[in-house]
Amino acid sequence: MPLVSGIPCPFCQASFAPGAQRCPACGASLLVAPPADSDVAVCAIHPEWMSFHACTRCGAFACSQCLREGPRGELVCARCHERSPYAPLPxxxxxxxxxxxxxxxxxxxxxxxxxxxxxxxxxxxxxxxxxxxxxxxxxxxxxxxxxxxxxxxxxxxxxNLASRGMGxxxxxxxxxxxxxxxxxxxxxxxxxxxxxxxxxxxxxxxxxxxxxxxxxxxxxxxxxxxxxxxxxxxxxxxxxxxxxxxxxxxxxxxxxxxxxxxxxxxxxxxxxLVPVLSCCLGVGGYAAMMMSLVKSP
Ligand SMILES: [Zn+2]
Ligand SMILES: [Zn+2]
Ligand SMILES: [Zn+2]
Structure with missing residues (x-):
């Protein structure tokens, strides 16, 4: 399972979180128009922006704002994430x-x-x-x-317990x-x-x-x-x-x-709060019981 901590910014290589629209390090907009006459992948939802990664579930290309971190740390598109945001518990x-x-x-x-x-x-x-x-x-x-x-x-x-009588x-x-x-x-x-x-x-x-x-x-x-x-x-x-x-x-x-x-x-x-309080009550009750035992002749 690929665990991502972020996606590298194309301008400064610092990593940004899926879904970000600006690089947190250099502040550049991550919504980048594809260079003219190039065949770089573009977002399936926003063809005006370059794709940073394909969705690991449906394969659709996604721009930075359309990417999400999946339940296993994988990159998925926003649509797939919305459909199933959780990892199944065994x-x-x-x-x-x-x-x-x-x-x-x-x-x-x-x-x-x-x-x-x-x-x-x-x-x-x-x-x-x-x-x-x-x-x-x-x-x-x-x-x-x-x-x-x-x-x-x-x-x-x-x-070996004390001798017993018959019966x-x-x-x-x-x-x-x-x-x-x-x-x-x-x-x-x-x-x-x-x-x-x-x-x-x-x-x-x-x-x-x-x-x-x-x-x-x-x-x-x-x-x-x-x-x-x-x-x-x-x-x-x-x-x-x-x-x-x-x-x-x-x-x-x-x-x-x-x-x-x-x-x-x-x-x-x-x-x-509840376990600590019940412990205090328990200890308090025990102490009170002991006190009353000690006091009684
Ligand atoms: Zn950057
Ligand atoms: Zn998808
Ligand atoms: Zn998009």
Missing amino acids: WDQREELGWVKAFWKTCVEVMLRPGVTFGRMSPEGSVGSSLLFALLTAFVGYFVTSLFYFAVLLVVPYE EPGPSFFRGLVVFFFFGWVVVMPVLSMVITVVASALDHVVLRLAGAPSTFAATLRGHALSQGVYLLGLVPFCGMYVMPFWSAGVRVAAYQKLYRVGWGQAALGAL
Whole structure:
């Protein structure tokens, strides 16, 4: 995929962005009439101007003002750009790619190139598709670490616990209980995480709106759910689980900034205010509880 940072100015060679009418470096007009009696390519829409590049989609020649940067950094004409300004997200192509590949690719892109990924994708996406992604990320994110914790519970030497009378449950009973709770947890935890995602997205949506971002619930939910692609880190036992929330909060700032094309301040407010406040409430509540425990005789 050719990534363009700009097109060279014919007068000073400094690069200008697609769509520009003047060179930002030398100030020359980029709407250049083709030399008489020459066969240089001219714009398909404006035959009076020289073409700088052909559209990589339809092949039409385009003048500087008719060029656009496509979703992959390629040069396209204004018409093609208007028709399809976004790059498809692997998760939205899961029917073609297969679910595992679409999920994996989306997680990796979100984790490693959040700005580019959210900048090029469409903010439109169904609530169901976002919820499904949140469900899978929670499962992937917490499964391995949960497995370790429950495995520890499984090897506790129940045989050595205080001597039991007849008829009391034996070690196999306790181990059975651990296995039962593990499978229960594996089902409950992703559902719980999905519910938390909906509530958190709704709160972020309100904050974004108050901060002046053109937020819609569906798009904020999409950004929030996709930012959990970072939960792929959960496959690394223990440490992954503690890095995930912070990394995904950072990704969420990028998600809101790109999806709504707002400033970093507004995006950060939308992504971080609710988690920070709920942390403060949690810590405050815990401290208050401790204080009351200490005070009580
Ligand atoms: Zn120039
Ligand atoms: Zn085109
Ligand atoms: Zn043109």
